[in-house]
Amino acid sequence: MRKVTTLVLLAICSFAFGQIERVEPPNWWANMNSTELELLVYGDNISNLDPEFSGNINIKKVVKVENPNYLFVTVDTEDITAGTHTLSLKKGKRTVDSFNYEFKTRRDGSEQRKGFDSSDVIYLLMPDRFANGDPSNDSTSETIEKANREHQGGRHGGDIQGIIDHLDYINELGATTLWSTPLTLDNEKVYSYHGYASSDLYKIDPRYGSNEDFASLSAELHKRNMKHIMDFVPNHWGLSHWLIQDLPSSDWIHFWEGGENGFKRSNYIQTTQFDPYASEIDAKGCMDGWFDYTMPDMNENNPMLITYLVQNAIWWIESGDLDGIRVDTYPYNDKKGITEWVTRVMEEYPNFNVMGEIFMHETAHIAYWQKDSKVGAIQGFNSNLPTVMDFPLHDILPRVFKEDQQNWGDGVYRIYDHLTKDFLYPNINNLLIKMGNHDVNRINQEFDGDVDKYKMALTLIMTLRGIPQIYYGDEIGMLGDKGKGDGDIRRDFPGGWTGDEQDAFTSKGRTTKQNEYFEFTKNLLNWRKGKKAIHFGETLHFSPVDNVYVYFRYLPDNPNETVMVVLNNSNKDQKIDLARFEEGIQSHTKALEIISGMEYEINQNLDVAAKSGLVFELK
Structure with a gap:
């Protein structure tokens, strides 16, 4: 297995052209909003080969990186139709290797x-x-x-x-x-x-x-x-990730000099992302430090990594x-x-x-x-x-x-x-x-x-x-x-x-x-x-008294969608005067407690057992 080094990447000395080992993404879809697809093509010493797509697929850009085992091939997908197309790697007129690449049909409404x-x-x-x-x-x-x-x-x-x-x-x-x-x-x-x-x-x-x-x-x-x-x-991948073991270029991860395999643990101080007084060394220590020894920190300053x-x-x-x-x-x-x-x-x-x-x-x-x-x-x-x-x-x-x-x-x-x-x-x-x-x-x-x-x-x-x-x-x-x-x-x-x-x-x-x-x-x-009042409704709450919290969830345009919640967090039964909550109760006169199924009259008092909650649909 290839190993990460400090400044150079090993396994780049061979001059024999090898087979395509990987193409990522392994397939794609027609009719995507984004009209560009950047393919990562991987194989031994393939950077001196020229990519070519069948079916008049336009290759817009080819990027070669430090590691000769990679080609990054950007294709125009705007007019691509679903089907299988051949990606060939050529040396002059000779085809060294090829890969059948599929563009699938998207699900309806995807x-x-x-x-x-x-x-x-x-x-x-x-x-x-x-x-x-x-x-x-x-x-x-x-x-x-x-x-x-x-x-x-x-x-x-x-x-x-x-x-x-x-x-x-x-x-x-x-x-x-x-x-x-x-x-x-x-x-x-x-x-x-x-x-x-x-x-x-x-x-x-x-x-x-x-x-x-x-x-x-x-x-x-x-x-x-x-x-x-x-x-x-x-943020982080595994140390055993195939790409980590043979990096496209040294700037795909945050590499720390002096640490084994470039490791230095994050300081985990997330506030350095916005702290107006944060030192650069602290900010770098959080964002560039590794989450753990087996989790190299990825460098999202690299635009190719973001596209990946x-x-x-x-x-x-x-x-x-x-x-x-x-x-x-x-x-x-x-x-x-x-x-x-x-x-x-x-x-x-x-x-x-x-x-x-x-x-x-x-x-x-x-x-x-x-x-x-x-x-x-x-x-x-x-x-x-x-x-x-x-x-x-x-x-x-x-x-x-x-x-x-x-x-x-x-x-x-x-x-x-x-x-x-x-x-x-x-x-x-x-x-x-x-x-x-x-x-x-x-x-x-x-x-x-x-x-x-x-x-x-x-x-x-x-x-x-x-x-x-x-x-x-x-x-x-x-x-x-x-x-x-x-x-x-x-x-x-x-x-x-x-x-x-x-x-x-x-x-x-x-x-x-x-x-x-x-x-x-x-x-x-x-x-x-x-309950749409719970999903998307407004909240009205009242400051707790004696460790009892009362709040309402409601839809302003639909008074029939009103929920009242009563939490008695004290260790004693309580009798609550509901008059204080008139702003939430409004004209409702009855309430269905949803767990017990009991119906209550909304009068001046409500009995609530110690360490319990009640959830009412107001009627």
């Missing part, structure tokens, strides 16, 4: 595909830990790490077929959208199950299945009127029939480069959605990264990124529901205060809100398995502005302590493997407590599906 939005509920899972539908691919001859379910940080065997086998479970739960952590090949020697160190951006890891299986997953989701989000990782990443995203959207992309470690990317990337993707699909992981803890810092942000505009920056993650809300949730007394600023007042900062966001509906994910303590671990606290937190998440996301297993009360290692917060879903002692995918297989979690989640999520 350009106008609608992305996920605030009418959806996202179900996040880690494929290796969800369900093993095909044990025959647990270990493969072409991948290094073999299955070992006894090892917390090893491969456990979950796969795409396991997800497909349990889509009806996710659908029954009421989630409308699936987000899986990365499924592309991660062929590192150890700890590869998470998928965030890709070895091939165009290939599904065979331990998960095939590219065809990935497309089948989308098809099965769409049969159920569900959506599919792909996890995309442009844009085309890769478009290729997966088309071939995988996607409804959204989640971008990992968004602020670690070069700001200019990642903005060009998201802009070009959204130009191809104007109704699509891209969500960036902004793992920061201040509302202003998150808002900076959303498209059309006034915060970013202060520095003349517009990210063009539609959706960001409300991590500050996630940060306070564990504290909120463990604080029985409001005092000043405690308990549900933290939620009230947090929402007062929403004016910083240009689009509050495009905020991902969540109780947890694959990088933090499970919410039920934070609540010590207290189902009442879970119910209140879920009620909040499912009725606030934004796009709610739950993490696999939360709906059955799964625990996980990050202090015990990432594997503990990424436990196997019980019943996903043949021979499991319990099958929590079925009502009969769940314990009584697990069913209490599940049924509450199911009822709330399925009710939410039809």
Whole structure:
């Protein structure tokens, strides 16, 4: 295997002309908005060959780079018709090698595909830990790490077929959208199950299945009127990525002198992206530093790399029939480069959605990264990124529901205060809100398995502005302590493997407590599906008193679409005088509580049990 060096790239001494080993993207589509396609053509010492396309396809530009094993061939696709065309590499009049390149027909309406939005509920899972539908691919001859379910940080065997086998479970739960952590090949020697160190951006890891299986997953989701989000990782690739092992040129990665293979760890100070006082060395240390030893940091100042990443995203959207992309470690990317990337993707699909992981803890810092942000505009920056993650809300949730007394600023007042900062966001509906994910303590671990606290937190998440996301297993009360290692917060879903002692995918297989979690989640999520006031409505809230928080979601032009939420976060039953909330109740006289199904008269008092929430449809 070729190795990365400091200034030059090895394996460039041969003068024999070899075969074409790769062409990326491996195929394309006719009738794309972008009329240029930059093909990466790879093979031993091919840079002295001349590319030629059949079918009168116009080659607009050929770029040769440091490494003679590459040609970058830009073709004009404006008038290309679907079909297979021959790409030939020639030495004079002699054809040295050729490649049959296919331009496919796009799906009808592909350009106008609608992305996920605030009418959806996202179900996040880690494929290796969800369900093993095909044990025959647990270990493969072409991948290094073999299955070992006894090892917390090893491969456990979950796969795409396991997800497909349990889509009806996710659908029954009421989630409308699936987000899986990365499924592309991660062929590192150890700890590869998470998928965030890709070895091939165009290939599904065979331990998960095939590219065809990935497309089948989308098809099965769409049969159920569900959506599919792909996890995309442009900031860093795996050290074992074939392109990293034989770089086109030294400026495709951030190479640090003195470090083994150019490694220097990021300082992780994301605020240097906008800090007006940041030193250059700190900014470079964040954006150019490697996320980890096995994850070389990609140089998005390189326009050829950005084009490669844009085309890769478009290729997966088309071939995988996607409804959204989640971008990992968004602020670690070069700001200019990642903005060009998201802009070009959204130009191809104007109704699509891209969500960036902004793992920061201040509302202003998150808002900076959303498209059309006034915060970013202060520095003349517009990210063009539609959706960001409300991590500050996630940060306070564990504290909120463990604080029985409001005092000043405690308990549900933290939620009230947090929402007062929403004016910083240009689009509050495009905020991902969540109780947890694959990088933090499970919410039920934070609540010590207290189902009442879970119910209140879920009620909040499912009725606030934004796009709610739950993490696999939360709906059955799964625990996980990050202090015990990432594997503990990424436990196997019980019943996903043949021979499991319990099958929590079925009502009969769940314990009584697990069913209490599940049924509450199911009822709330399925009710939410039809509530436009929750999806796109306005918010009216009242400052909490005695740790009781009351807010309304409503459509201004439709008074029949009004939802009132009451959260009693105290450890005592409370009788609430509703007169204070007349501004939200208005002329409504009755209310249907959606979990219990009980109908209430909207009079002067409302009894609310300790540590509980009520969700009313006002009539």
